[in-house]
Amino acid sequence: MIKNIIITLISDDKPGVVEAVAKTISEHQGNWLESQLAKLAGKFAGVIRVQLDEAQLDALEHGLSSLKDINVQLHEDRSSAEQTTSIRILSFHATGPDRPGIVREISAALAQYSINLEKLDTRLSSMPYSGDPLFEAEGLMAVPEQIDKNELAERFDQIADELAMDISITED
Structure with missing residues (x-):
C-alpha cells in the first residue's frame, strides 16, 4: 500500500543536508513530492512530503534517524482528508x-x-x-x-x- 508521509528536519546549516535526506529517501524507493526548506539563524529546517510503499516506512525512518547531525521526524500525511468548506x-x-x-x-x-x-x-x-x-x-x-x-x-x-x-x- 502506498503511503504519503511528512518529514520534518532541522540541522545546522551546511552543505549536503538536502543531498543526504534525498539520497536516503531514494534508497527506500520514496518519491519526494513537495517541500518547504529554509535557512534561519544558522539552522536549516524543512518540511517534505514523500510517497512510498508502506513496507519501506520503518526502514526509511531508521535510515533518516541515522543521518549524522540531522534531527528528523516522520508524520502521517492526512491531507487527503476531504475539505468541507470551499x-x-x-x-x-x-x-x-x-x-x-x-x-x-x-x-x-x-x-x-x-x-x-x-x-x-x-x-x-x-x-x-x-x-x-x-x-x-x-x-x-x-x-x-x-x-x-x-x-x-x-x-x-x-x-x-x-x-x-x-x-x-x-x-x-
Whole structure:
C-alpha cells in the first residue's frame, strides 16, 4: 500500500543536508513530492512530503534517524482528508512597528474569521527615517468562499486598524 508521509528536519546549516535526506529517501524507493526548506539563524529546517510503499516506512525512518547531525521526524500525511468548506487562496503583505506578540495578534485576528494561514514569511527591517524596528509579514491564507469580498476588505481594514499595520491583499 502506498503511503504519503511528512518529514520534518532541522540541522545546522551546511552543505549536503538536502543531498543526504534525498539520497536516503531514494534508497527506500520514496518519491519526494513537495517541500518547504529554509535557512534561519544558522539552522536549516524543512518540511517534505514523500510517497512510498508502506513496507519501506520503518526502514526509511531508521535510515533518516541515522543521518549524522540531522534531527528528523516522520508524520502521517492526512491531507487527503476531504475539505468541507470551499476556500480561495489570497496573498497578503503586512508591515508595521515591531512589538512582542505581533504574530500572535495577526494569527488570532485571522482565526477569528476562520481564515487559515497556509504560508507565513516574516522579517525585521528598519523604518526609513527613524531606524525603529519594522515588522514585515507576507504569505498565503485560505479564506472561506462564503465570505463576501467587500466584507473581507472591511474585515482586513478593521484588522489593520486594530494592529496599527498596513495590510494589502491580492487574489492569486
